[in-house]
Amino acid sequence: PDSEWFGLAILLAGLVGVVAVLSSRVSERLRIPAPAFFLIGAALASDIWPSLGHLSFGAMEQIVSIALAIILFDGGMHIGWKRFRSVAAAATWIGIAGTLVTAGAVALAAHLAFSFGWRASLLIGTALAPTDPAVVFSVLGRHEVGGRTGVLLEGESGANDPVGIALLVALLGASGGGVAEVGDVAGVFALQMAVGVVAGLAGGRALLLFMRRVPLPSEGLYPLRVLASVLVIYGVATVAHGSGFLAVFITGIVIGDERAPYKGEIARFHSSLASLAELVAFVMLGLT
Numbered sequence: 001p002d003s004e005w006f007g008l009a010i011l012l013a014g015l016v017g018v019v020a021v022l023s024s025r026v027s028e029r030l031r032i033p034a035p036a037f038f039l040i041g042a043a044l045a046s047d048i049w050p051s052l053g054h055l056s057f058g059a060m061e062q063i064v065s066i067a068l069a070i071i072l073f074d075g076g077m078h079i080g081w082k083r084f085r086s087v088a089a090a091a092t093w094i095g096i097a098g099t100l101v102t103a104g105a106v107a108l109a110a111h112l113a114f115s116f117g118w119r120a121s122l123l124i125g126t127a128l129a130p131t132d133p134a135v136v137f138s139v140l141g142r143h144e145v146g147g148r149t150g151v152l153l154e155g156e157s158g159a160n161d162p163v164g165i166a167l168l169v170a171l172l173g174a175s176g177g178g179v180a181e182v183g184d185v186a187g188v189f190a191l192q193m194a195v196g197v198v199a200g201l202a203g204g205r206a207l208l209l210f211m212r213r214v215p216l217p218s219e220g221l222y223p224l225r226v227l228a229s230v231l232v233i234y235g236v237a238t239v240a241h242g243s244g245f246l247a248v249f250i251t252g253i254v255i256g257d258e259r260a261p262y263k264g265e266i267a268r269f270h271s272s273l274a275s276l277a278e279l280v281a282f283v284m285l286g287l288t
Helices: 002-030 034-048 057-084 088-114 118-128 133-142 149-173 179-213 221-239 244-255 263-287
Strands: none
Touching (some): 057 149, 057 244, 057 263, 088 118, 088 149, 118 149, 149 179
16 A cells, blocks of 8 residues: 555655664764765665666755755854854855866866866866865864864855856856857856855845844744745845855855844754755765
8 A cells, every 4th residue: 555655665764864863973983974874875775776766867956955055054054254254265265266276177187188078078177176065064063173274164165065056057058159158157157156145145134133023932933934034045046046055155154153032943953954954965966
């Protein structure tokens, strides 16, 4: 019966969740990021049971995008503006210029070593350039790095993923050739960054005002309101042709160390949700 298959699916999902949580202890001892276990375990499972890997690319992309938005918001909230402003210039410079230089270097290597065309080489370089914020936040969350270094690493990782994605979107959407294509890429990239920054700053201030001025009847609703608002900010930035990922990361930074009702409960909820998003994202990637 369908109910039994549904129960079996829930049983398997629950077991995967338990194993994933327990793998954090193994990760701590072996000093290997937990997402590596999620990725490898899901890849092995899809080889053993091929039906697990039949998820469509579109569905996987949407699930991972939502998970990444949640992870970036939590990472930004963990940093907060007071910590971020001491490294804002360096993190922004490394996050943007570092990503562009790395993408260019990898593209050059792909073109010279493997004879890929320039467009394919640039796509490969852009896809490989960003460091993954889920892994960086996960590792640094368990190992306190003194001074400005930890904040710089978190800020750079949170910034360069939206930069890499925006550049990839610009490359995929470019048309024409030569100077015209470069102009198209630069224009789309600049629009993505500008809209993302504006949406993040404005959305963060509006969310903070919403959190402070509008009381709710139940304590449990406060974290859910923030989650729903973050998804709204992501959606608004994306619809406006901006980087929704950059917008939610900046929103997290804006409200990170500000006072608001039930702020501790909100922070703990989003930290747990980010851990779940990390699990979901890497399992999805492993299955495909």
